[in-house]
Amino acid sequence: MEVTICTDYAEVSRLAAGIVADMVRAMPDAVLGFATGSSPLGLYKELIRLHKEEGLDFSGITTFNLDEYYGLDGDHPQSYRSFMNENLFNHINVPMEQTHVPSGTAEDWLEACEAYEDLIEDMGGIDVQVLGIGSDGHIAFNEPGSSLGSRTRRVYLTQQTIEDNARFFERREDVPTSAISMGVGTILEAATCVMVVSGANKAPALAAAIEGPVTAMNTASALQWHPDTWVFCDEAAAADLEMRDYYNWIRKQREADS
Numbered sequence: 001m002e003v004t005i006c007t008d009y010a011e012v013s014r015l016a017a018g019i020v021a022d023m024v025r026a027m028p029d030a031v032l033g034f035a036t037g038s039s040p041l042g043l044y045k046e047l048i049r050l051h052k053e054e055g056l057d058f059s060g061i062t063t064f065n066l067d068e069y070y071g072l073d074g075d076h077p078q079s080y081r082s083f084m085n086e087n088l089f090n091h092i093n094v095p096m097e098q099t100h101v102p103s104g105t106a107e108d109w110l111e112a113c114e115a116y117e118d119l120i121e122d123m124g125g126i127d128v129q130v131l132g133i134g135s136d137g138h139i140a141f142n143e144p145g146s147s148l149g150s151r152t153r154r155v156y157l158t159q160q161t162i163e164d165n166a167r168f169f170e171r172r173e174d175v176p177t178s179a180i181s182m183g184v185g186t187i188l189e190a191a192t193c194v195m196v197v198s199g200a201n202k203a204p205a206l207a208a209a210i211e212g213p214v215t216a217m218n219t220a221s222a223l224q225w226h227p228d229t230w231v232f233c234d235e236a237a238a239a240d241l242e243m244r245d246y247y248n249w250i251r252k253q254r255e256a257d258s
């Protein structure tokens with residue numbers, strides 16, 4: 001894992017967006033994996049800026065989102081489909097039919113999950129996957145205890161995740177208790193992963209993911225097995241990292257070499 005400790009959230013977003021933008025420039029028909037939550041919002045704003053100001057062309061890309069709340073239709077204001085439309089897709093030139101978010105209302109969710117996996121495979125796999133991290137270390141909605149080989153499926157959320165996500169809903173009772181989520185195994189197949197992390201509440205989960213043992217109790221730790229993962233975090237999120245001086249030193253060396 002390449003860990004970059006940034007001065008602030010703006011730098012986290014700019015550097016992470018740079019990896020996605022470089023991929024789109026190099027491969028106009030790239031397959032991009034997107035995440036929801038507050039963490040990637042700055043990255044999406046930067047991609048929108050690059051599109052509007054520098055003409056970054058998204059017309060040939062295909063996108064797959066990590067997850068969707070079970071029971072919420074794409075039109076629901078709190079659905080992850082609505083989130084992506086509002087925060088990215090409506091502001092760039094990707095044709096909507098090239099964007100994919102798991103269905104939260106499929107009649108046969110098992111079949112829909114298999115079809116989602118098949119579609120990712122048919123498109124040649126994900127080139128760059130954007131990720132956040134939950135305060136319990138989850139990626140997508142792979143809660144503690146999820147198999148590190150898991151595939152897209154229905155997952156029940158922990159009380160912690162329900163609490164964390166309640167801020168987006170009017171009442172806590174409105175937060176769905178399960179979701180359709182890509183599995184850890186699905187995510188590990190992306191060629192490159194870019195994780196954005198911000199804020200002190202993520203510091204313990206991030207330290208466990210990067211420096212702790214690989215364990216299903218913190219599914220982000222599975223990224224230690226991934227050959228090309230970039231983590232961009234701010235100072236607050238980096239607070240519990242033991243090797244922070246080393247990460248900073250690597251960054252300086254890399255900049256000096258380029």
Ligand code: GLP
Nearest residue numbers: 035037038039132133134140141
């Ligand atoms: C949800 C999403 C995750 C996201 C996490 C953290 O659980 N399923 O993909 O990483 O929230 O969200 P935030 O960035 O808002 O802290």
